[in-house]
Amino acid sequence: MNSNVFKRSLTAMAVTVSLGIAMPAFADNSSGSIYGRAMEGKTVTIKNPATGFSRSVTVSDSGRFNFPKLPTGKYTVTNGSRTNNVTVTIGTGSSVDFTNVEAIEIVGRQLATIDTSSAESTSVFTAEQIELLPVARDLTSVALLAPGATSGDSGFGNLASFGGSSVAENGYFINGFDVTNIRNFTSFAALPYDAVAQQQVKTGGYGAEYGRSLGGVVNLVTKRGTNEWSGGGSIYMTPSAFREDSKDALSQDPEQGYKDRYIAYRSANSYDYMSYNAYVSGPVIQDELFFFGLFEGTKDEVETFGSQTSKVRKNNSPMYLVKLDWHINDNHLLEVTHINNEKDNEYTPYSYADDVRYGSAHGEAGESYEITSGGDVSIVNYTGFITDDLTASLLWGEMNNTLSARNPDIGPGAECPLVYDRRETPNSSQRIGCWGIAESQYYRPDPNFAPDEDVRESVRFSVEYAMDDHTIKIGYDHEKFTSTRRGTEFSGGDYWRWHTGSGKTVNGVVVPEGQDYIRHRQRNTVSGSFEVENTAFYIEDNWQVNDEWMVYLGLRSEGFKNSNSQGDVFVEASNQVAPRLGFAWDMGGEGTHKVYGTLGRYYIPVASNTNIRASGIEYSLEEYFLVDSADENPTTSAPDKLGAQLGDTLLSGSKDAPDSRTVAVTDLNPMYQDELILGYQQELEDWTVGAKVIYREVKDGMDDYCSFQPFINFAKDKGYDNFDYHTLADCFLMNPGRDVSLAMDLENNGTYATTVVPKEYFDLDVYKRKYQALELTAERPMNDDWYMKASYTLAKSEGNSEGYVNSTNEQEDAGLTQDIDNALFQHGAYGPLPNDRRHTLKVFGAYKLNDEVSISANMTISSGRPMSCQGFVPLEALKDELGVDYDNLSGYGASSYYCNGELTQRGDEGRTPWTKNLDVGLSYKPASIEGLSLKIDVRNILNFQEVTEFVETAESGSGTAATPNPNFQAPINYQTPRRVSFTARYKF
Numbered sequence: 001m002n003s004n005v006f007k008r009s010l011t012a013m014a015v016t017v018s019l020g021i022a023m024p025a026f027a028d029n030s031s032g033s034i035y036g037r038a039m040e041g042k043t044v045t046i047k048n049p050a051t052g053f054s055r056s057v058t059v060s061d062s063g064r065f066n067f068p069k070l071p072t073g074k075y076t077v078t079n080g081s082r083t084n085n086v087t088v089t090i091g092t093g094s095s096v097d098f099t100n101v102e103a104i105e106i107v108g109r110q111l112a113t114i115d116t117s118s119a120e121s122t123s124v125f126t127a128e129q130i131e132l133l134p135v136a137r138d139l140t141s142v143a144l145l146a147p148g149a150t151s152g153d154s155g156f157g158n159l160a161s162f163g164g165s166s167v168a169e170n171g172y173f174i175n176g177f178d179v180t181n182i183r184n185f186t187s188f189a190a191l192p193y194d195a196v197a198q199q200q201v202k203t204g205g206y207g208a209e210y211g212r213s214l215g216g217v218v219n220l221v222t223k224r225g226t227n228e229w230s231g232g233g234s235i236y237m238t239p240s241a242f243r244e245d246s247k248d249a250l251s252q253d254p255e256q257g258y259k260d261r262y263i264a265y266r267s268a269n270s271y272d273y274m275s276y277n278a279y280v281s282g283p284v285i286q287d288e289l290f291f292f293g294l295f296e297g298t299k300d301e302v303e304t305f306g307s308q309t310s311k312v313r314k315n316n317s318p319m320y321l322v323k324l325d326w327h328i329n330d331n332h333l334l335e336v337t338h339i340n341n342e343k344d345n346e347y348t349p350y351s352y353a354d355d356v357r358y359g360s361a362h363g364e365a366g367e368s369y370e371i372t373s374g375g376d377v378s379i380v381n382y383t384g385f386i387t388d389d390l391t392a393s394l395l396w397g398e399m400n401n402t403l404s405a406r407n408p409d410i411g412p413g414a415e416c417p418l419v420y421d422r423r424e425t426p427n428s429s430q431r432i433g434c435w436g437i438a439e440s441q442y443y444r445p446d447p448n449f450a451p452d453e454d455v456r457e458s459v460r461f462s463v464e465y466a467m468d469d470h471t472i473k474i475g476y477d478h479e480k481f482t483s484t485r486r487g488t489e490f491s492g493g494d495y496w497r498w499h500t501g502s503g504k505t506v507n508g509v510v511v512p513e514g515q516d517y518i519r520h521r522q523r524n525t526v527s528g529s530f531e532v533e534n535t536a537f538y539i540e541d542n543w544q545v546n547d548e549w550m551v552y553l554g555l556r557s558e559g560f561k562n563s564n565s566q567g568d569v570f571v572e573a574s575n576q577v578a579p580r581l582g583f584a585w586d587m588g589g590e591g592t593h594k595v596y597g598t599l600g601r602y603y604i605p606v607a608s609n610t611n612i613r614a615s616g617i618e619y620s621l622e623e624y625f626l627v628d629s630a631d632e633n634p635t636t637s638a639p640d641k642l643g644a645q646l647g648d649t650l651l652s653g654s655k656d657a658p659d660s661r662t663v664a665v666t667d668l669n670p671m672y673q674d675e676l677i678l679g680y681q682q683e684l685e686d687w688t689v690g691a692k693v694i695y696r697e698v699k700d701g702m703d704d705y706c707s708f709q710p711f712i713n714f715a716k717d718k719g720y721d722n723f724d725y726h727t728l729a730d731c732f733l734m735n736p737g738r739d740v741s742l743a744m745d746l747e748n749n750g751t752y753a754t755t756v757v758p759k760e761y762f763d764l765d766v767y768k769r770k771y772q773a774l775e776l777t778a779e780r781p782m783n784d785d786w787y788m789k790a791s792y793t794l795a796k797s798e799g800n801s802e803g804y805v806n807s808t809n810e811q812e813d814a815g816l817t818q819d820i821d822n823a824l825f826q827h828g829a830y831g832p833l834p835n836d837r838r839h840t841l842k843v844f845g846a847y848k849l850n851d852e853v854s855i856s857a858n859m860t861i862s863s864g865r866p867m868s869c870q871g872f873v874p875l876e877a878l879k880d881e882l883g884v885d886y887d888n889l890s891g892y893g894a895s896s897y898y899c900n901g902e903l904t905q906r907g908d909e910g911r912t913p914w915t916k917n918l919d920v921g922l923s924y925k926p927a928s929i930e931g932l933s934l935k936i937d938v939r940n941i942l943n944f945q946e947v948t949e950f951v952e953t954a955e956s957g958s959g960t961a962a963t964p965n966p967n968f969q970a971p972i973n974y975q976t977p978r979r980v981s982f983t984a985r986y987k988f
C-alpha cells in the first residue's frame with residue numbers, strides 16, 4: 001500500500017462511537033469534544049501534536065471521562081498504556097473506549113461510524129474534502145451538499161432553503177459568532193473561503209444553544225496556526241472563454257417588434273472571474289501563541305448587455321483574515337479573529353447608438369462609479385477549563401457592514417431640482433433645467449447622512465458542568481443590531497412641473513386659459529438609526545439514562561425588542577419559551593444501530609428592515625401655485641417666485657414617525673415553528689445508511705397588514721362616527737387569523753387607547769406552512785482510494801405563505817411581504833410553496849486513480865418548483881366592499897391569485913421541468929513537485945439548460961386597466977451554462 005494512503009492503528013477499540021461506552025460531551029458552534037470510558041481512577045490525556053495543547057483528567061467513579069470545548073483538529077488520546085488518534089470536528093463528539101480488552105488493528109481504512117452522542121441532523125465538511133470536490137468556494141455551494149437543502153430563488157442571490165423554509169430564515173456563524181445580517185436575513189458576512197477549516201450544516205433538530213432560525217444553521221471554523229511554520233497560495237480562474245453562452249428569454253408577444261424581442265437578453269454577457277491568495281501560519285511563541293493569516297485578491301470583470309445600454313463591472317477588492325490563538329496555559333485559551341471583507345465594485349455604463357438594440361459591443365461610455373459594500377468582523381473567544389468537570393466560555397463579536405454605498409453618491413446636477421415643462425405639450429413632459437438628466441438621477445441621498453450600515457454587537461456566555469450521568473450547560477447571549485437608513489429626496493429636494501391653464505379646475509380652483517401654474521412635489525424618506533435587541537437564556541442536559549439510551553432536555557427563552565429611529569419600542573416580546581427534546585437509542589450498545597428523534601420549537605426575530613419600513617418617516621406632499629413664466633430661474637428652470645396657492649397642500653404620510661403604539665399589535669407573537677424528526681442509522685460494512693422523517697409546521701406567523709376598511713367598518717358598528725382612518729399607521733404588524741389588539745384613536749381627538757378588533761373584520765386565515773419529508777442517506781468514508789455520499793429527499797412543502805420573503809414576486813422585505821396586506825391576497829394562496837421540491841437526489845464523491853491523479857464528481861437531480869397564475873385583484877367587481885382600500889390596492893402589481901378576473905389556486909399551473917446537474921473535477925499532484933496541486937473543474941459538464949422559472953404574471957397594465965400578458969408562461973430563467981474553472985495550489 002502506497003505512502004499516500006491514509007493509515008492508522010487503533011488498539012483496544014471495538015467501536016469508535018457508542019453511547020454505551022461514554023457520557024457524551026456538549027460540542028457547540030465553534031468547537032468539538034472527546035469523551036469515552038476508561039478504568040476508574042486512571043488518568044486520560046489528550047494532546048494536539050500540532051499545537052502542543054494538552055489536558056488530562058482522572059476517570060470518575062462511573063468510568064467515564066469528558067473533554068469539552070476542544071479546538072477542532074487532530075488529537076492523540078492515551079490512558080498511559082494505549083493511544084488512539086482522534087479527529088475533532090465542529091459541533092460533534094469523538095468517542096474513545098479504553099475498557100475493551102480486545103485489540104483490533106485497523107490499518108489503511110477509515111471506519112464507517114455513527115455518532116450516537118447526538119440527535120441533531122448535521123453534516124460536516126472539512127477543507128480537505130471541499131478542495132477535492134468540484135464545488136464552488138462559497139458557503140452556500142457547500143451547504144447545498146447537505147440532505148434536505150435546496151437552492152432558493154435566484155432573485156435573492158446564492159442562498160439555500162432548508163426544510164421548506166424561506167431563504168431568509170437561516171443562521172450563519174463564524175468561529176461561534178452569529179454573522180447573519182438581520183436587516184432582511186438574506187445575507188451574511190463574507191470571508192476568504194480558503195481560510196475555512198470546517199463547515200458544519202445543521203438542517204434540523206438543533207439544541208437550545210441555537211435560535212433565531214427556522215431553517216438551517218451553518219457554522220464555519222477558520223484555520224489556525226500550529227507549531228510548524230507553513231505557507232502557500234492558490235490561484236482560481238473561471239474565464240469567459242471556457243463558458244457557454246447563457247440563454248436569452250424571448251418575448252412571446254407577436255405585437256412586439258425588433259426593439260422588444262427579448263424578456264431577458266443574456267447571450268452576449270461575459271464573465272471572467274479570478275482570485276488568488278497567500279497564507280502564512282506558525283508559532284509566534286512555541287506551544288503558546290499561534291498566528292494564521294490569509295490574504296485574498298480578486299480580479300473579476302463582468303460585462304452585461306441590455307436593450308439600449310451595457311455595463312462593465314470590475315472587482316479588484318482584496319479580503320483578508322488574521323487569527324491569533326493564545327494558549328495561556330492548558331486551562332485557558334484565547335482566540336482573536338479579524339476579517340476584512342469590504343468590496344468595491346467599479347461600474348462603467350455605456351449607451352448604444354440610436355439605431356442599435358441588444359448589442360454585443362459597448363457604445364459610448366458614461367461616468368464610472370463605485371459601489372462599496374461589506375466591512376469587517378472582529379471576534380474574541382475565551383475558553384476556561386475551571387476544573388475537570390466545569391468549563392466556561394465567553395465570546396464577544398462585532399460586525400460592521402455597509403450596504404451598497406455609491407461613490408460618487410451625488411452625481412452632477414444633484415443640487416438642481418427636478419423640473420418638467422408641459423406648457424407647450426400638455427400631455428407630454430419635457431425635462432428642463434440643470435439636474436442630472438443624462439444619468440436620470442431622479443433621487444439623491446441625504447447629503448448629511450452616511451450610507452446605509454448595519455452593526456452587530458454580541459456577547460455570549462456559557463458554563464458546562466459534568467456530573468455522573470448528566471452534562472448540564474447553561475448559557476446567555478445578548479446582541480444589539482443597529483441599522484441606519486440614509487434618507488432620499490428628489491434631486492435638489494423638489495419637483496416642479498410647469499403648466500398652462502385651460503379654464504379647467506386644478507386642485508379645486510379654476511385656472512383661466514393661458515394662465516401659467518406649477519405643480520410642486522416633495523417625496524422624502526428621512527434618515528434614521530434603528531435598533532433590534534435580542535436576548536436568550538438557555539439550559540440543556542445530556543442525560544445518559546443507561547448504556548443504550550441518551551436523553552436530551554433543553555429549554556430556551558427568547559426575547560426580542562425593536563425600536564424606531566426615536567428610540568421608541570414598537571415590538572417587544574419576552575420569555576418566548578422554546579423547549580427542545582431529543583433521544584438517541586444505541587440498539588445493542590455497540591454503536592452500529594441508532595434510533596433517534598428530536599422535538600423542538602424555534603423562533604425567529606423581527607428583522608431590522610421592519611423597523612425602517614414600518615416605523616421610519618416617509619412622506620410626500622403635492623401643491624399647486626399660480627406663477628409667472630418671467631419668474632423662471634435661468635439655471636434651474638424652477639420658479640424664483642410663487643403666486644397664490646391653488647387649493648390645499650396634499651400630504652401623504654407624515655413628517656413625524658408613526659406612533660409606536662400603532663405600528664404593531666400589542667400582543668404580537670414572533671414567528672415560530674415546531675419540528676419533529678425521527679430517524680434511524682445503521683452500519684453496513686464500509687457504509688453508513690440512514691432514514692429519517694421530518695415534520696415542520698409554522699404555528700404562528702407574522703407579517704404586515706396594510707388596509708383600512710375593516711377598521712372603518714368596526715368603528716361604524718361601534719358607533720364611533722368621528723373615526724378617521726388616517727390616524728392609523730399605513731401598515732402594522734400582526735398575526736393573521738387572530739383578533740387585532742391595537743392602539744386606536746376612535747374619537748379622532750388625539751387620544752389613543754388599546755382596542756381589540758375581532759378577527760372576523762379582517763377575514764384573514766391563520767398563517768400556514770407545513771413541511772413533510774423522508775430523507776434516505778448513504779455514506780462511505782475514504783477506503784480503497786474512493787469515497788461517496790448520497791442522499792434522496794422526498795418532500796412536500798405547502799401553505800398560504802412561503803415565509804419571511806416571497807419568491808413568487810421576489811419580495812425580500814423580511815416579514816413585510818404583501819401576503820396579508822389585504823385578505824384578497826390570501827384568496828387562492830394555499831398550495832405548494834416556491835421551495836417545494838418533491839424529489840431531490842444528490843451524489844458526490846472522489847476516486848484516487850493513483851498517487852498523483854484523482855477524479856471527483858457532484859451530481860444533483862431535482863424535480864421542478866410549482867407554478868402559479870398571478871394577476872390583479874378584480875377591483876371593479878369588489879369596489880363596494882373594498883371601500884377606501886380600492887385606491888390603495890390599485891397600486892399593487894399583478895401579484896394576487898386572481899387571473900383575468902377568475903380566482904385560481906397556488907400551484908395550479910404545474911411545475912417547472914426537472915433539473916439535472918453534473919460537475920466533475922480532475923486533480924493532479926505531481927510527485928516531482930511536493931506541495932503543488934493542479935485541478936480542473938467542469939460545472940454542468942453536460943450543459944443542461946432546462947428552464948428554472950417561467951413568467952407567472954398573466955396580466956399587464958394596472959388593476960383598473962388590466963390586459964392579458966402575452967408573455968405569461970414564457971421561460972424567463974435557465975440553468976447556469978457549462979463553465980470551466982482552473983485551480984493551482986502550492987503549500988510548503
